[in-house]
Amino acid sequence: AQSVTQLGSHVSVSEGALVLLRCNYSSSVPPYLFWYVQYPNQGLQLLLKYTSAATLVKGINGFEAEFKKSETSFHLTKPSAHMSDAAEYFCAVSAQGGADGLTFGKGTHLIIQP
Amino acid sequence: DAGVIQSPRHEVTEMGQEVTLRCKPISGHNSLFWYRQTMMRGLELLIYFNNNVPIDDSGMPEDRFSAKMPNASFSTLKIQPSEPRDSAVYFCASSLRRGGVGELFFGEGSRLTVL
Numbered sequence: 001a002q003s004v005t006q007l008g009s010h011v012s013v014s015e016g017a018l019v020l021l022r023c024n025y026s027s028s029v030p031p032y033l034f035w036y037v038q039y040p041n042q043g044l045q046l047l048l049k050y051t052s053a054a055t056l057v058k059g060i061n062g063f064e065a066e067f068k069k070s071e072t073s074f075h076l077t078k079p080s081a082h083m084s085d086a087a088e089y090f091c092a093v094s095a096q097g098g099a100d101g102l103t104f105g106k107g108t109h110l111i112i113q114p
Numbered sequence: 115d116a117g118v119i120q121s122p123r124h125e126v127t128e129m130g131q132e133v134t135l136r137c138k139p140i141s142g143h144n145s146l147f148w149y150r151q152t153m154m155r156g157l158e159l160l161i162y163f164n165n166n167v168p169i170d171d172s173g174m175p176e177d178r179f180s181a182k183m184p185n186a187s188f189s190t191l192k193i194q195p196s197e198p199r200d201s202a203v204y205f206c207a208s209s210l211r212r213g214g215v216g217e218l219f220f221g222e223g224s225r226l227t228v229l
Binding site: 036041042043044045046049090100101102103104105106107 | 118147156157159162169170205207217218220221222223
């Protein structure tokens with residue numbers, strides 16, 4: 001079985017500051033890991049995914065995440081926050097690359113202060 | 115290109131009524147997923163299909179819920195009878211399963227309110 005834990009249901013940063021959203025996973029097999037973003041009243045959009053090819057994964061909109069097996073973590077970062085980054089962010093895990101669906105964390109609401 | 119299309123976007127109904135949510139996956143995709151999103155429980159996988167066949171329905175909360183996929187371009191999620199605790203946003207997602215890593219593409223969701 002797989003699960004993810006997102007630390008912090010709300011994160012607030014100033015515009016231009018570093019964004020760090022935390023995700024820890026639990027998996028009995030080597031995991032596939034994903035970050036999705038959800039804007040108000042919309043569906044989820046894939047930001048990036050880890051597929052065991054490279055531990056540092058770059059995604060859209062300047063986001064990246066690093067897979068750390070020793071820490072069972074897959075934290076999402078962005079060097080400089082923009083107002084348009086305000087949204088809900090979900091970390092997800094799968095044992096089969098998504099073919100069997102994804103198990104999502106509870107989400108982190110990112111607030112950008114002007 | 116058209117994404118995953120869900121209807122209705124909003125549904126308000128009274129307890130005991132039948133609710134049918136509809137989903138059209140992306141053309142060419144062979145896997146379809148139904149998720150439910152609530153504040154308390156987050157995103158929960160209800161059921162998924164591969165090549166129109168239900169593979170895992172262990173997330174379906176109870177017998178009042180049923181899902182079908184009669185063909186590759188259409189799926190329904192039905193709740194009968196509906197209850198206030200079924201109020202949630204229901205998402206449909208599709209993907210192309212090729213043995214490697216797949217990306218789930220989500221629709222915009224159907225917001226259900228049961229009074």
